Amino acid sequence: MVATTLSPTRLPLARLAFRPFFLLAALFSVLSMGVWFAFWHGLILLRPYGGLMFWHQHEMLFGFAAAVMAGFLLTAVQNWTGLPSIKGGALLALVGVWLAGRVLMAFPLGLPAWLPMLVDLAFLPAVAGVMARLVIAARRWRNLVFLPALALLTIANLGMHLGVMNGDTELIRQAAYLAVLLVTLLMVVVGGRVIAMFTANRLGRPRKAPIPALEYLSLGSVMAVVLGQLLVMLGAALPSALMAALMGLAALANAVRLSRWGGLYSWREPLLWGLHASYAFIPAGLAMWALAALGTFRAELAVHALTIGGMGTMMLTMMSRVSLGHTARPIRTLPGIGVALGLMVAAALLRSPVLALFPQITHWTYNLGIIFWCLAYAIFLFHYTGPLLSARADGQDG
Template identity: 35%
Template sequence: MAIARLRRYSGPAFLSYGFRPFFFLGSLYAALSILLWLPIYAGELQAHSVFVPIDWHIHEMLFGYLPAIVTGFLLTAIPNWTGRLPVQGLPLLALVVLWLAGRAAVFFSADIGWQAAAVIDGSFLFAVAAAAAREIIAGRNWRNLKVLLPLVVMACANGAFHIEAHVQGTSDISRRLGMSVAILLISLIGGRIIPSFTRNWLVRENPGRLPTPFDRFDIASLTISAIALGVWTFAPDSDISGLLLAAAATSQAWRLARWAGDRTLRDPLVLILHLAYAFVPVGLWLISASIFMPAMVPIAAGLHALGAGAVGSMTIAVMARATLGHTGRQLRAGPQAIVVFAAILIAAMLRILAVFIPYDGIVHAAGAAWILAYVGFLLTYGMALTTQKAR
């Protein structure tokens, strides 16, 4: 059925499925934005943004890069849920252009005005939510309407980011809300795909202990994490936030341990999912520690564990697997992919280390590893993203 539906589309392969343009352009932007950020961080380049430099960096990671990857993932998953044609051709191109316009509007917001930038940039996530809602409702796939909630919350956080930056001079609640939504998305999606892909590989390649099926513990862990992140968003210095985050980190670590990741060492494509998810409990623990011991554990350590670590490595892991699976290629990580995975993990670990050892060389090394990971991803999977599905 899926092949028959796709045969009706005669346009360019690049616009045949949402993952193609958004994974490609999102990865290109991830590399480009850090390439720009390093000289901005060093004071050698001046952005034309109304955001202070750190806000521009945070915004473009949380509300620029991440929404592109989430959009590519959703627009590819929804046709499987609904049995309908994917969003493709001109409607998909319109979403891509809107996302690109948002990136330009934020970077040049000092020239066009913060209100115009906020409208252009903020319209993307609402447009994606509307497109997703239309497909889900038309396909009568009511149970998956819940995926719209994180999109809408992220869109609202993005709007609040623009307003806070204008009124206060820098973002505050909105940056924590955006990070919280990102981590909950990883917890929800990762909790579905990591045990499933691990189980499939183990049954075929390494029989024995399998991942524990989704049960009440997973529900409890997700609930604790949502509450902890919600309280931290609005009360970041509260001891209650610290205790809840520690509880959430512990439950997330236990949850990950139940997925038998230690038995996947022979398949980097599965192993990277487990290693990426490990940054979730690490980041939550570090933020909790920063509340109780701010002099020893700066908050930036936890934020970079969640941002560069969980978001960066999980999105690359998901993009790699989805690209192979949806372009008819073998689900195998070759030497180039292993370099990509190693680079993103090294980038995350170096960026966390740089918080404790304030040496600019470590920051630049982390940035170089990050750029290598995303350029490597494009070199490894760019052909698959831009050409017809393999047969």
Template identity: 30%
Template sequence: MKETPDKSFWDAPHRPLFLLAAVWAALVPLVWLFLDLSNDPVGWHRQEMILGFAGAAMGGYLLTALRHWLKQAGQGAKGPGRHAVQGLVLSWLFGRIAAGQPGDGPMVLLGIAAYPLGLALCLLSPVLSARLWRRMPISLAPVGLLAVGVGLRLGGDGLAAALAMALIVAVVGGRIVPAFLASRAGQATPPQRGALPAMARLADALLALALVSHLAGLSDGVTGGLLLATAAGQVARVGRWPLAAGLAGAQGDLLMLVLAWVWLPVGLTLTAVGLILPDALAGLPLPTGLHTLTMGLMGGMIMAVMARAYMRRAPGVLLAGTGLVLAFALITISTLLRLILYAKPVALSVPATFWCLGWAVFALCALRSMAGPAPHPVLSAARG
């Protein structure tokens, strides 16, 4: 039976949450363009890119995926209703107000925690009811995101936050990107759907170990060495992906995903060099390598996934329009400029401007799509 598309803005969780993510991504870097907006632009910027931007995007993605999980389990395409989604949006807005307050008092931390904990509850309740035990770890991902955000709030450890977000992208993106490629290549059942290949598991384990190494206070050389090893592993795992067949015809939706993924090994390598040989690469500072992971990998992958909800549908194919391609290009250019202009702090407003423009264009594309019903499936094309 053909599913009835969602007609209400609130019936499709990705609509309000993806829109919030795009708008917030466009607004947060303004602290670099107008420095008097915040007393602590560095801390607020880091925190809000994790809890505000990535948090809203994660919510839209996971609540959309939840319907698919429940349908596979024979539970129907059910999930949190519109009132639950409205409550999540309100808690997200409350969290942004709380995050802008000074200090680390209980009310501030409670406000920051409201949305991630509410999202985890909306995911865990139906997952437990349907006994989808293997979905429990990803249902707890919002709690991990909260831990990263609170860690930034209390300790300001940018390296730990960047590595944690890279790990989330590696674990989630490392599953969905090859699955989409395999589907486009005509493989009805993507290879290794249930279990990752050994190289992928090893690469992710090394990245987790590098994060633990840093948190445990081991030397930068140890952490950097682990990052170099995981960068090599992340490159090697791509060898099992059906890139040639999946990218045949230069489909923009898959090309965005693959290009965003490229920033993972690049960012890990630059971060490793910054830790092991801080004077190498013409003195490339560590924060520049970390921005490769946050702007290029996290920002690029989030946009590439969210954009799929707004692409035109053809049998078995998603068609990226000019606006979405432009938005992704601007994000890519902003990352490249952040690398090129690292030695000129005065010029860092340039990549920030490109980033803001990219997300503003994306937000306009999202708003334009609201005129019609939400597509089903939301993040992939129906088989032809």
């Protein structure tokens, strides 16, 4: 009886992947953004692997975002395949791999560079391995699309590490860009599956049938952008005009795609308009990146439209929704979550288009963007730490 009580599977936190990874991702993002805020005010709280500039961009992608994606995919794959996903001791071991990577990236302890690199690189292939086992066993081939994306994310991560080890700042930058675009591709895939459906179901409105050509163009154009960026990272000299044209096409196709999902009717429901607003930053960010490729302004501004407005906002919305549904609680907007999503949108606007128009207020936009992010994810932690650490409301497993 004691062994059963102490079994990792009995811990609510270890029953499905969304629980530990959503909780740790939100907490990690607040802590790491706090360190970043201190850095901008001249305080050095860490001497991490690769330096603070590298650490910030790497850890928001392969620390925060990777944890959210792992929590979502390893939970969703159970629904997609009908097979039980990773849980118990195996899940806690996977969480341990992620945590070890974060600790060694923040506190390298004078270890040889290859050791933090190997530990950090192990996480995403492990996630892909769990997904592959379930998808192949259930023969749900449609969901194999996530596996090459995770493989390419691992390659982008490797590129960033090799850039640090070789002192190649251009490789670091291009590998980081590839990672951002791969996360964007995953948002396009997942957003296409759920945003229109959630909107129609919640509002009781008819759902427009997808236009196959538009769906192929929306996904295919972003895939083409990812392929182009992969070639650039590998050293190919692609014309800037070509990348700008691909990004412009992807922006247009995804803007039209989004316009058909009924977002204008979702303004009273933060868990809906948060998804629509986050998806809107995908065409906005890609359009800005196309202009940046033509020399209009820095690509970093477009990158932050995708990372804060797209990635940060969509992940906050999806975590808020999934954490309720999978703990058998009513899917409703908890107090302050609408404010949190509004703060994320405001942070993205300040850090991207506003900064592009008014570069003289860089200091203020950086500071407010960081503060808004921390407040938004702190609100999530306030509401969801309890449910994520507690058993399902209906007493069932999961």
